[in-house]
Amino acid sequence: MIRKLLIALAGVIAAIASPAAAERVRDLGTFQAVRSNQLTGYGIVVGLDGSGDDNFAYATQAMRGVSSRFGLQLPPGVNPALKNAAAVLITADLPAFAKPGQRIDVTVSAIGKAKSLRGGALVLTPLYGADGQIYAMAQGNLAVGGLGVSGQDGSKLTVNVPTVGRIPEGASVERGVATGFEQTPVLRWNLYQADFLTASRVRDAINNIYPGMALVEDGVTLALNLPxxxxxRASIMSQIEMIDVDPAEAAARVVVNSRTGTVVISSAVRLAPAAISHGSLVVRIDEDPTVVQPEPFSRGQTALEDDSQIDVEQRGGHVAMFDPGASLAEVVDALNLLGATPADLVAILEALKQAGSLKAEMVVI
Structure with a gap:
């Protein structure tokens, strides 16, 4: 099955190894000012069915803060024992150009000993930006996809994660983020991945329509002189985003996931002349002990007599030769001939890299 998958993978990648198809500018990068901003807040979820934080100090502190906003002061030294409440951390993304009154989704996560947030409601909580200013207010009933139950004997059953929930459109934007979009003298556009050739091609494509507008600042950024x-500006940017550009071919790279054994080889990988010999040594030991009985009336004892069979088998033994500039399809075909498993493939590629034959970057994740 693995061999068939490798052959199919080689065929697919070989088919797409031709020059890259044109892509829209909007799929290659984004304008610097057009981005989201992260918001966080600390609050309390109430209405839980005994699955809250109980005596957790953070929940008690949060409840004191909530109570004080409504003019209720808890006496000093009184522990409210909040089994139906939980201290939570609220996170949200504020989209670009968000305006006051718009709604955004929020994620609510327990930070204490709460067992589940199912059925809870978030009390009005401010959401802060990185500058410490309030940009939104969150409140609402949680939608929790997880479930957790427990029995008196200590047995537990948990489905998904019951301590994290979401509130669709659970926050109201109170303040927008100034981007300078309409006044900045130079508007910058950034590639998702640094590449000088792709940046140059995007610049040329833009200048063919708007002469002299785009300049390359580095391998990621283009400076656009917009009126x-x-x-x-919105009209020009919408046209720029739809321009078709032929991006540069991806760099030769081999990515290995050390935890799962997954190996991904880009279509640009090439090999210098090399020969690979691959084989596995199989050692098999069979134990067949024999019971030995003593002679009658000899006062002997029953004993076991060991009987071991050791076999050694050398499998494989094939040698694959790579010609100069061997492509990905040829590499995979040769490794299939050798009967290489994904684990063997990692070892072979590492050896080729050390020998200087693999002309690609080796990335282990």
Whole structure:
């Protein structure tokens, strides 16, 4: 089965190894000012069915803060024992150009000893940006996909994660983030992945339509000299995003996942002349002890007599020769001939890299 999958993978990648198809500018990168901002908040979820934090200090502190906003002061030294409440951390992404009054989704996660947030409701909580300012207010009933139950004998059953929930459109934006989109003299566009050739091709494609507008600053960033004004800039940016560009071929890279044994080889991988010999040594030991009985009336004792059979088998023994500039399809075909498993493939590729034959970057994740 693994051999068939490798052959199929080689065929697919060989088929797409031709020059890269044109892609839209919007699929290759994004404008620097057009990005989301992360928001966080600390609050309390109430209405739980005895699955809260109980005596957790953070929940008690949060409840004191909530109570004080409503003019209720808990007496000093009183522990409210909040079994139906839980201290939570709220996270959200504030989209670019979000305006006051718009709604955004929030994620609520327990930070204490709460067993489940199912059925809870988040009390009004401010969400802060990296600058410490309040940008949204969150409140609402949680949608929890997990489930956790326990018995008196200590047995437990948990489905998914019951301590994390979401509130669709659970926060109201109170303040927008200034981007300078309509006034910045130079608007920058960034590639998702650094590549000087792709950046140069995007620059040329833009300048063919808007002469002299784009300049390459580095392997990621293009500087765009756009006329001032939000309306005209939006029109020009919408046209730039739809320009087709032929991106540079991806770098030769072999990615190995050391935990799962997954190996991904890019289509640009090539090999210098090399020969690979692959074989596995199988040692088999069979134990067949024999019971030995003593002679009658000899006062002897029953004993076991060991009987071991040792076999050694050398499997494989094939040698694969790579010609100069061997492609990915040829590499996979040769490794299939050798009967290489994914684990063997990792070892072979590492050996080729050490020998200087593998012309690619080796990445282990």
């Amino acid at each position: 001032a004004g939000a309306d005209i």
